[in-house]
Amino acid sequence: MKALVEGVEVDVRHWIDGKRVGSATTFSSISPIDEQKIADIAAGGESEIDQAVTAAQAAFQSWKKTSPAERAAYLHKIADIVEARVEALAVVETRDNGSLLRSHRRGVMPRVAMNFRFFADWLTQLDHPDFDVRGHRNHISYDPSGVAGIITPWNAPLMLGTWRIAPALAAGCTVVYKPPEWAPLTASLLADITAEAGLPAGVFNVVQGMGREAGAALSRHPKVRRLSFTGSVPTARTIAAAAAPNLVPLSFELGGKSPFIVFADCDFDLAVNTAIGQYDNAGQVCLAGTRILVEESIRDKFQEAFIAKAKNIRQGDPRDEASDIGPQISRAHFERVSGFVDRAKGAGMKPLIGGGPNEDLGGLYFRPTLFADPTPGSEILRDEVFGPVLCLQSFKDEAQAIAMANDTEYGLAAVVMTGDPARAERVTGAVNAGLVWNNCFFVRDLRQAFGGNGKSGIGREGGTWSFDFYCDVKNSVYAPHGWSQVGGKV
Template identity: 65%
Template sequence: MSEKTTVAGVAVDTRHWIGGERVASAGTFTDVSPIDGTVLAEVARGTAAEAGAAVAAATAAFPAWAATPRAERARLLHAIADGVEKRLDELANVETADNGALLRSHRRGVMPRVAHNFRFFADWLLQLEHEDFETRGHSNHVSWDPAGPCVLITPWNAPLMLATWKVAPALAAGNTVVLKPAEWSPLTASLLADIAAEAGLPAGVLNVVQGYGSEIGDALTSHPGVRRISFTGSVPTARRIAASAAAALTPLSLELGGKSPLLVFADADLDLAVDLAVEQYDNAGQVCLAATRILVEEPVAEEFTRRLTEKASRLRQGDPRDEATDIGPNIHPRQLEKIDGFVRRAVASGARVVFGGAPNTRLGGLFYLPTLLTGVAQDSEIVQEEVFGPVLTLQTFRTEDEAVRLANDTRFGLAATLATGDPARTERVTARLVAGTVWVNCFFVRDLRAPFGGSRHSGVGREGGTWSFDFYCDLKNTVTAPKGWLSHG
């Protein structure tokens, strides 16, 4: 196979990165752009052999990296961030071609956030500490010890940002990493390997392997030498990973799907509430945090729906490389078929299409129209299951209790968004919502100091700030007797 491909004018190596070297596989898989169906690359298709080699490289590199002083680890993470910023436009162009998200978003928000991920955890590492405390004159000292090789499995909807959200704290903690990107969008992970090597990261500290979960993922997650597994993706895949990791009792962090609500009360600023609703079409609806279930208090439901319909009609769908585009394509034909299947079944069950409801036939390809459905039952598939596309449902409620009941009535609990002008109501409702993150009169405000994760089937564990180090480290408490004190047991 060809060792490199050129995407948007950028040379991308399509081989694995293992132990500081490029490694080919006997087979490849085809990576296709969702924008126009162009074949971008034939990518190395890893197997259990490459999984084993990557874990071996990470294992060999671990002792030296774990012993590297915090200040030097932080310096190298900052150097990686420098490299990301130097190649920001290249990374943005490649990722847009690979996963179809808006180029303007990649340039202005996503790729700067990639660099910030490294800088934040580098700086957090340097101030990570727990105040010593006493027990009957004995001192207690808490420390964060590097755990070992980590397997990080990342999704296709925000490939590099979500990968580095895991890579940065794992490396900062003194661990070595095997990163397995999604096969639908693997290219910027390969570029990250180049950037890390250029920054001086020692060989084997970061390894990148590509391929299908059934062929390389299982070999990684079941490997007894792996000490942490972090995964972002679907609930069914998480179940398989958890089962695979069970034999070695490998600790897991799982950030899974969502079916988040947007609660709009009659006292809300309706224009703000409509803006929040329209934001849920971002990235063609391929956002795990998206508030896809809109719950509106009855007195304002008709006016809210009118304003939402009018504003959504102004969204521009098209080529994500165009600065004027608001919504790009969905990632893959299978994803488009899944989205359309959800909508068709909902309509067949009695749902009413307010707008959208079908693929965009004018554009063809993988473009699905922004969609709003009403007349949906609470126990229906479209309300209970994650669509992961530009499809929202709208239901009404009469009381605060009913709003909370509907909001919590799914198996998920990733996020919730609340639109209200009443501070007392805010306090009451947010206290009762089952969600890892609740936004009030805002959406998608993320601070790396805050805990992030989901409740119920939306995940296991929390990451961010010290919570990330708690996961990626073995916490140790050292208890020391006072000087001159002798214990006889």
């Protein structure tokens, strides 16, 4: 019933209604570090999802009546325990998804605790001032919507999961969480943490399994009142179709093909170093600026400096502090990334660096790759690869840079590197993206609205936007004291 992962015991069963629940079938969790099996995980489906949703619906009746202060106290307790277990969470997730251990220790797992603390505090401050309409007082309130189904990806499973779980719980919803099948283990550890924090049974549930089984069952369940999903466009379409008969509000974050725009007046070294950062997490970052657009006058200089820097990237075992990037998540994903690159090469495009597996490491390690001037309209330029593959193009002027940046069906993020504040404002306003960084990258705050345009998603989360999603926002109108609803004296 438990697996020992890097010295940490992890229960491989589901967490439903405050109890561990097994399944008749299992699936294997394979480490991308060496493609060795870590554990056999209980595989849930229609039955387990129904048990979890039923438990969550029953728990909702009391959880929604729990005061904001009490809900916040639970979330702070969860954060306390996460902080005490950062090392255990970090080593398990690194083994499970292949991301850098140093990043998990220093940033990702502390952010998990921060997710709970932030939304706990935001809940207690959540307020909309009353306003007057012809002498009638209008009051805005946030009513918990019910059971929230949350499905998140494998590239930062616990952090991205809790970014949705924390506001849902804070809002007074109960949760059924379907973690990614390629990296499910820290979700089980989170279930243990919520139990230790005293969260009532049924308020938080975890059902592991395949997307086509557990995910599909959760998406179409009639008692689910909110669905939050992070992942691919095809899967989002499937979820939306399954949820449509129940008219369930959706929040989708679906990745991107973001532009990284470099003007000649930029801080050159900053631009090069920030561009190199787009290889972070072996390219498995939805926000990465994978289309590097450089002004013609500095194109050659930028390309030369970028290649020199990229050759110093240290690829290796993510548990090694010296490693800068690790492997792709799975054999299937590795082959997907390889397929993009091989097809581009087959069409005559030559990578300036990389272009294939890291022969020194073998396994799932793919070399950081850069294509220069890919064929316009080619898939390597238009589709999300989600691997360490970047494309470099040049532009003549600001207008062309904006046109090239917007030549995509996605609209998640963008990076603008310029020394001209007025240009930064103009380009930011013109680029189609939910988030634009100027002379920086990955500066994030939970107060920010986060989400994408076009194929990059539906809706926004963060700060009050999260409560707008997980709650039914109610407006109550009160006639003046002593007056009837139609304005006449009683």
